[in-house]
Amino acid sequence: MEALATWLFDPYQFEFMRRALLVLAITSVVGGVVGTFVVHKGMAFSGDALAHSTLAGVSIAFVAGMNVSIGALIAAVVTALGISWTRERARVSYDTAIGILFVAMFSLGVLVISTRTTYTPDLFSFVFGDILGVSRSDVIAAAVLAGALLLFVGACYRQLLFVAFDPAMARTVGVRARFFEYALLVMIAVAVVVALKAIGIVLVNAMLIIPAATASLVSSRFQRIMGLSVVLAFIASVSGLHLSYHAGVAASPAIVLSGCTLFIAGLGWRRWRGRPTRPVEARAAA
Amino acid sequence: MAHDPAVTSATHIPAREPLAPEHEHLGAVALEVRHLTAGYPGFPPAIEDINLRVPVGELVGLIGPNGAGKSTLFKAILGLVHPTAGQALAFGVPVREARDRIAYMPQVEEVDWDFPVSVLDVVLMGRYRAFRPFQRWTRADREASMAALERTQLAQFAQRQVGQLSGGQRRRVLMARAIARGARLLLLDEPFAGLDAAVQHDLVQILDGLAAEGKAILVATHDLSCVANSCDEAICLNRRVIAAGPSAEVLTAEVLTTTFQRHLLTVPRTDIMQFVTSPGVAGVGGED
Numbered sequence: 001m002e003a004l005a006t007w008l009f010d011p012y013q014f015e016f017m018r019r020a021l022l023v024l025a026i027t028s029v030v031g032g033v034v035g036t037f038v039v040h041k042g043m044a045f046s047g048d049a050l051a052h053s054t055l056a057g058v059s060i061a062f063v064a065g066m067n068v069s070i071g072a073l074i075a076a077v078v079t080a081l082g083i084s085w086t087r088e089r090a091r092v093s094y095d096t097a098i099g100i101l102f103v104a105m106f107s108l109g110v111l112v113i114s115t116r117t118t119y120t121p122d123l124f125s126f127v128f129g130d131i132l133g134v135s136r137s138d139v140i141a142a143a144v145l146a147g148a149l150l151l152f153v154g155a156c157y158r159q160l161l162f163v164a165f166d167p168a169m170a171r172t173v174g175v176r177a178r179f180f181e182y183a184l185l186v187m188i189a190v191a192v193v194v195a196l197k198a199i200g201i202v203l204v205n206a207m208l209i210i211p212a213a214t215a216s217l218v219s220s221r222f223q224r225i226m227g228l229s230v231v232l233a234f235i236a237s238v239s240g241l242h243l244s245y246h247a248g249v250a251a252s253p254a255i256v257l258s259g260c261t262l263f264i265a266g267l268g269w270r271r272w273r274g275r276p277t278r279p280v281e282a283r284a285a286a
Numbered sequence: 287m288a289h290d291p292a293v294t295s296a297t298h299i300p301a302r303e304p305l306a307p308e309h310e311h312l313g314a315v316a317l318e319v320r321h322l323t324a325g326y327p328g329f330p331p332a333i334e335d336i337n338l339r340v341p342v343g344e345l346v347g348l349i350g351p352n353g354a355g356k357s358t359l360f361k362a363i364l365g366l367v368h369p370t371a372g373q374a375l376a377f378g379v380p381v382r383e384a385r386d387r388i389a390y391m392p393q394v395e396e397v398d399w400d401f402p403v404s405v406l407d408v409v410l411m412g413r414y415r416a417f418r419p420f421q422r423w424t425r426a427d428r429e430a431s432m433a434a435l436e437r438t439q440l441a442q443f444a445q446r447q448v449g450q451l452s453g454g455q456r457r458r459v460l461m462a463r464a465i466a467r468g469a470r471l472l473l474l475d476e477p478f479a480g481l482d483a484a485v486q487h488d489l490v491q492i493l494d495g496l497a498a499e500g501k502a503i504l505v506a507t508h509d510l511s512c513v514a515n516s517c518d519e520a521i522c523l524n525r526r527v528i529a530a531g532p533s534a535e536v537l538t539a540e541v542l543t544t545t546f547q548r549h550l551l552t553v554p555r556t557d558i559m560q561f562v563t564s565p566g567v568a569g570v571g572g573e574d
Contacts, residue, residue, distance in 0.1 A: 040401055091327070155419035162411055165401045172364045172390045173414045173467075220402045220447035 011245045019139055020131045020198070020251070024237035026142045027195040027207055032229030033153055034191040035212035036222065037184055041164045045095055046083065046185060047205040049102035051192045053079035055109030055201055058126045063112055068126065069141050072196055076189030079105050084182050129200025129252030131241065142194045149190050152183070160184065161222060199252050207233060210259035217266035218273075232262055315378075316342045316471040316502030317363070322372035324362035331370065332358040334526050340471070340504050345497045347513030347533065348506040350523035351546050356506035357393065359523065360473050364390055376471055386415060389469035391460045393476045399449045405459055406444040409434055412463035434466035437492060454485045461489065465496070472496065472503045478512055490516045513537065 011017045038047050054072040061071025079101050087097040113123060125133055153160065162170040163180040171177045188208070195204045215228035240255025247254075317340040325331035333355035340346050350356050361367040363374040365382055376384035389412060412434070413427040435441040438458040443451065448459060457477055464472050474493075478486050490512065493503055497518075507513060513520050513533055520536040522528040522545040529541045 040398075156417075158414070158421060159417065161403070162414065165403060165408075166392070166397050166411070168361075168366055168392055168396060169390060169411065169463075170414075171366055172385070172388070173412075174385045174416060175414065176417075216402065220449075221404065222402045222407075225402055 007242070007246065011242065016132050016134070017241075017245065019134050019136065020241060021238070023134050023139050023142050023198050024131070024241060024255070025234060026139075026146045027198055028211070028233035028237055029230050030146045030149060030191045030194045031207035031233045032211050032215075032231075033150065033226055034187050035208035035233075036215070036226040036229055037160065037164055038188060038208045039212040039216060040222070040225075041184065043184070043188065044205070044209050045098055046080075047188050047192065047208045049083070049098045050076045050079055050185070050189050051196075051201050051204040052102055053105035053109075054192060054196060055127070056105040056112070057109075058196075058201075059109045059112040059123060062120065062123050063116065068122075069138065069193060069197065072126070073145075073189070073193045075105060076192055077186055080185035080189040081182060083185060125200075126196060127201050128250070129198055129203060131198045131244070131251040131255075134197055138197050142197075145190050145194050149187060149194075152187070156180065156183070199255065203252050203256050206256040206259060210256070210263055211236065214259070214263045214266040217263075217270045233259070236262055314341055316340050316376065317473075317504065318375045318378075319359075319363060320372050320375070322359070322362055322369050322374060324358060324367050324369040326367070332525065333362065333523075336372070336523075336527055338521050338527060338530055340502045341519075342470070342502050343497055343500050344518040345493050345503045345505065345516065346519045346521060347517035348504055348521045348523055349508070349510065349513050349545065350506075350528075351508070354524045354545070356523055357475055360390065360475050360504075360506060363473065364388070384471075387469050388471045388473065389464035389467035391464040391472070391474040391477060394453070394456050394460060394479070397448075397456075397460070399451075399456060401448070403448055404445050405435065405440060405448055405451070405462075406431060408448055408459055409462045409466050412466040413468075430468060431462075431466045434462040437465060437495075438462040439488070454481050457481065458489070461492065465492075470501055472501055474503065474505045476506055476508070478505075478507050478509050486512060510537065510542070 012021065035047075038044060054075050057071035057073070057075025058068050059071075060066075060075075061068045082101045083094075083097045086092065086101060087094055090097070092100075113120070116123075159170070159175050159180050160183070162175055163177050164184070167177045167181065170180075191208060192204050195207045199207055211229040211233035212225065214232050215225040219225050219228055236259035237255050239258040240253075241251055243249065243254040243258065244251035317338075319336050319338045322336040323331050323334050325333070336359060348356055348359070358367055362369045363381060374381045376388055381388065406428075409431040410423050410427055413423065413430060432441060432444065435444055438461055440455060440458055440462060443455065448456065451459065457479075461474065461477055464474065477489055481489070486509070493505070494516070497503055505513075505517070514537050517533050519531060520533040521530040522536060522541055524545050524547070528545045529536045
């Protein structure tokens with residue numbers, strides 16, 4: 001018992017571990033809430049694209065000596081708005097618009113990095129995540145962004161749900177569906193930036209997709225899935241963080257793999273419980 | 287193509303009982319479409335110069351083959367597709383100013399049935415009025431939604447995830463959402479598609495009841511027998527209005543042949559109408 005307590009609490013004697021836990025808690029809340037929309041509106045590719053597009057903002061801000069998180073936020077929001085704009089103006093499909101913006105912004109990022117002749121470890125901490133290098137100001141920035149995002153979701157929950165489920169009907173009853181479709185993309189952009197420093201560009205989308213997908217295996221109610229996603233994201237985060245601390249492996253992939261393990265467990269749970277597959281009418285008649 | 291004088295009636299006699307005195311204040315015309323032309327960029331107009339009226343307290347069938355523009359007409363009326371000409375008025379004002387008085391039921395295929403919402407959640411969406419931050423559904427919203435579910439015989443499934451419902455139940459959920467809105471004008475896109483005769487009959491009874499309460503209902507359908515037997519008026523559409531008026535007068539072999547672009551055999555004794563392909567016309571008889 002004592003050994004377990006030591007295993008659990010020992011890491012948090014260090015300031016950087018406490019900060020890591022805090023930023024992962026914030027990431028879990030944002031990832032769970034936004035991820036539920038992402039998974040059920042089929043926007044997983046958008047999450048990945050917005051994550052990769054931040055490389056342009058990160059690298060430009062880094063080279064210009066500006067705040068890198070602000071650069072990432074600007075790049076993600078510009079890409080989010082650009083995706084909708086391109087889709088409407090060029091009349092291409094959603095995933096085509098995403099594909100174009102994604103590679104353009106990522107290429108811009110790589111191009112800017114290629115101008116640097118020296119090795120830039122700070123920059124690469126954004127690419128692969130650096131949970132133990134999270135500063136106090138990073139935590140504050142993540143908390144402010146997360147607070148704004150949660151306030152928006154709370155204020156417009158009904159509209160966001162309506163637009164995600166049935167955008168055409170939403171428009172006929174006076175919901176500004178176009179605004180909320182843009183807003184969903186900007187929400188993903190914000191969620192990506194909140195998680196960016198801790199998880200890294202390459203894996204950040206996992207924090208949106210895996211917890212929400214796992215929660216969807218065990219519940220069929222949007223709000224419950226959202227709450228459960230937050231809890232599952234936090235369990236995966238803490239497990240990954242401990243695995244990283246005790247086994248001496250990189251935290252970011254450990255967190256993602258913990259999440260994947262939960263997803264597999266969710267699949268097992270679903271199989272064990274057995275979800276109804278026949279329409280209720282057939283069963284009611286039987 | 288203008289209205290065919292041979293099949294339209296200048297003086298329309300409603301098939302239904304006149305509106306009860308308490309509903310007379312609703313006025314005569316719920317929906318009026320004037321010279322409406324709409325379509326999609328880069329293509330010829332899907333509908334052209336559409337003129338029609340849906341009177342209060344009547345069930346009007348909008349009939350036409352696949353691709354005739356029935357759904358586009360609904361979407362143009364509702365502003366989901368921008369008209370290139372003409373306008374749609376609901377209760378004498380532009381449709382966007384009368385949103386609270388209009389309910390729309392999309393085709394069942396247009397909704398994501400895997401979405402994790404309950405039957406009641408979907409019906410509650412019909413109660414949406416205007417944006418207010420941190421708004422939650424009121425008791426009145428829940429009561430109206432449950433009443434709509436009772437009416438469509440779905441109350442026992444209120445807490446089910448919508449994906450667990452059968453095809454007929456899904457249509458009834460969307461109809462319950464339209465009913466819960468409490469609107470005076472209902473636009474229903476293919477509510478009968480793929481339903482067996484018994485379920486169709488139940489839905490028609492619900493619509494009859496709504497019309498008797500003074501609601502105006504425009505129903506897009508392929509189902510000729512349903513329009514012939516249940517609708518007060520019929521509008522035959524194939525990019526343009528081919529004919530409009532009381533169902534019995536409009537649904538003639540000549541009008542239907544023009545509308546469906548093929549010869550139609552009617553069997554009046556049983557009120558059953560069947561397609562048969564004309565010699566030389568490609569296509570399967572049952573495909574409409």
